[in-house]
Amino acid sequence: MKKDWIKEMRILVEGSFLADEPLRKHTSFRIGGPAELLYIPKSQDDLIRAIHFLDKNGIKRYVIGAGTNILVSDSGLKGCVIKLANSLRGIKVIKKEKQKVHLNVMAGEPLRRLNEFAVKKGYIGTEFCFGIPGSVGGAIAGNAGTRLGEMADIVKSLTLVREMGEIETIERERIFFSYRECGIPEDSVILSAEVVLRDGGRDVSIKSIEELRQYRKKSQPYGYPSAGSVFKNPKEDSAGRLIELAGLKGLRLNDAEISQMHANFIINRGKADAKSVIKLIDIARSEVQKLFGIRLELEIRLLGEF
Numbered sequence: 001m002k003k004d005w006i007k008e009m010r011i012l013v014e015g016s017f018l019a020d021e022p023l024r025k026h027t028s029f030r031i032g033g034p035a036e037l038l039y040i041p042k043s044q045d046d047l048i049r050a051i052h053f054l055d056k057n058g059i060k061r062y063v064i065g066a067g068t069n070i071l072v073s074d075s076g077l078k079g080c081v082i083k084l085a086n087s088l089r090g091i092k093v094i095k096k097e098k099q100k101v102h103l104n105v106m107a108g109e110p111l112r113r114l115n116e117f118a119v120k121k122g123y124i125g126t127e128f129c130f131g132i133p134g135s136v137g138g139a140i141a142g143n144a145g146t147r148l149g150e151m152a153d154i155v156k157s158l159t160l161v162r163e164m165g166e167i168e169t170i171e172r173e174r175i176f177f178s179y180r181e182c183g184i185p186e187d188s189v190i191l192s193a194e195v196v197l198r199d200g201g202r203d204v205s206i207k208s209i210e211e212l213r214q215y216r217k218k219s220q221p222y223g224y225p226s227a228g229s230v231f232k233n234p235k236e237d238s239a240g241r242l243i244e245l246a247g248l249k250g251l252r253l254n255d256a257e258i259s260q261m262h263a264n265f266i267i268n269r270g271k272a273d274a275k276s277v278i279k280l281i282d283i284a285r286s287e288v289q290k291l292f293g294i295r296l297e298l299e300i301r302l303l304g305e306f
C-alpha cells in the first residue's frame with residue numbers, strides 16, 4: 001500500500017477526509033474502532049474518481065451507507081471507508097406511465113425521506129420501509145424489508161460503480177435479490193436506483209404505515225443503539241423466537257445485551273464493544289444449534305477482523 005495515499009487522494013477528489021475516525025460515530029450500534037480514512041464524497045464524480053484511485057493503488061475500500069446494519073471490529077479498518085449516507089442525495093421523477101411512476105433515487109438518500117416523498121405525492125409501494133433506518137443504497141444492498149415487502153419489490157434497475165470506477169446499469173432481471181441479499185457483484189457500489197411505484201392512494205399508504213408503526217413500537221427496542229435484527233429468520237421460523245426459547249433474553253456481556261423485548265436484537269447499553277457482541281452472537285448460535293438443530297445466519301454484516 002502507498003505510504004502517503006491519503007495526501008495523494010486529497011489532491012484528486014473533493015469531499016470530507018477524516019483520518020483515524022472512530023467508526024462508532026458512524027454506526028447505529030455506536031460500536032467500531034477507527035477507520036484509517038473515512039471519506040465522504042462531495043459528488044458522484046468524486047466517488048467514481050475515488051474508487052478509481054483506491055483500486056489502482058491497491059488500497060482496501062469499504063462502502064457504508066448510514067451504518068445501520070453493520071458491526072465494525074474494535075480494532076477498526078485499514079484503508080478507506082467511503083460513507084454515502086447524506087452525501088449523494090436526490091429523488092427525481094423520471095417518467096409517469098399509466099398508473100406507474102418511475103423515480104431516480106441516489107444511494108445516499110435516507111430511506112425515510114424516500115418513504116415521505118412517496119406518501120406525500122400519493123405513490124404506493126414504499127410503505128413497508130416505514131421505520132427501517134438507513135440509506136436507500138444500504139437498504140437495497142441488504143434487500144431490507146418487513147412483513148409488508150422488501151426493496152426487491154420496487155427496484156427496476158441499479159446504477160453501480162464497479163472496479164476502477166467503471167459505471168454499469170443493470171436491469172431487475174439481472175439483479176438476483178433473495179432474502180436480505182441483493183446479489184450484485186462484490187466489487188460494486190450502488191450509486192443510484194430506478195424505483196417504480198404505483199400512482200394514487202395516500203389513504204392506503206397511511207393506513208399500512210400506522211399499522212407497522214404500532215406493531216414495531218410494541219415489539220422492537222428503540223431506546224438503545226442496535227443494528228436491527230442480528231440474524232436472518234430461518235425458513236418458516238423466527239430467530240427471535242428461537243433465541244427466546246433458548247432462555248437468552250437479557251443475557252449481558254459488559255454493555256452488550258440480548259434485548260429483553262426482542263431476542264433477535266442486541267442492544268448497546270453504553271460502552272459495548274464488538275468483542276462482547278460477537279460473544280453473544282456465538283452463544284445464541286450455539287445454543288439454538290444445540291437445542292433445535294438450526295444454524296442461524298447473520299443478517300448484520302461484520303466489517304474488519306474478528
Ligand code: EPU
Nearest residue numbers: 146147219228229231232233238240241244261262263264
Ligand atoms: N418472537 C418471539 N420472541 C422474540 C421475538 C419475536 O417469540 O424475542 C416471535 C414474535 O412473537 C413473532 C415472531 O417471533 O410471532 C416474529 O417476530 P416479529 O414479527 O417481531 O418479526 P421478526 O421476524 O423478528 C422481521 C424482520 C424485521 C422487521 C419485522 C417486522 C428479519 C430478520 N427481521 O422481524 O426487520 O422489522 O419482521 O416486519 O427479517 C431488520 O431486518 O433489521 C428488522 C428489524
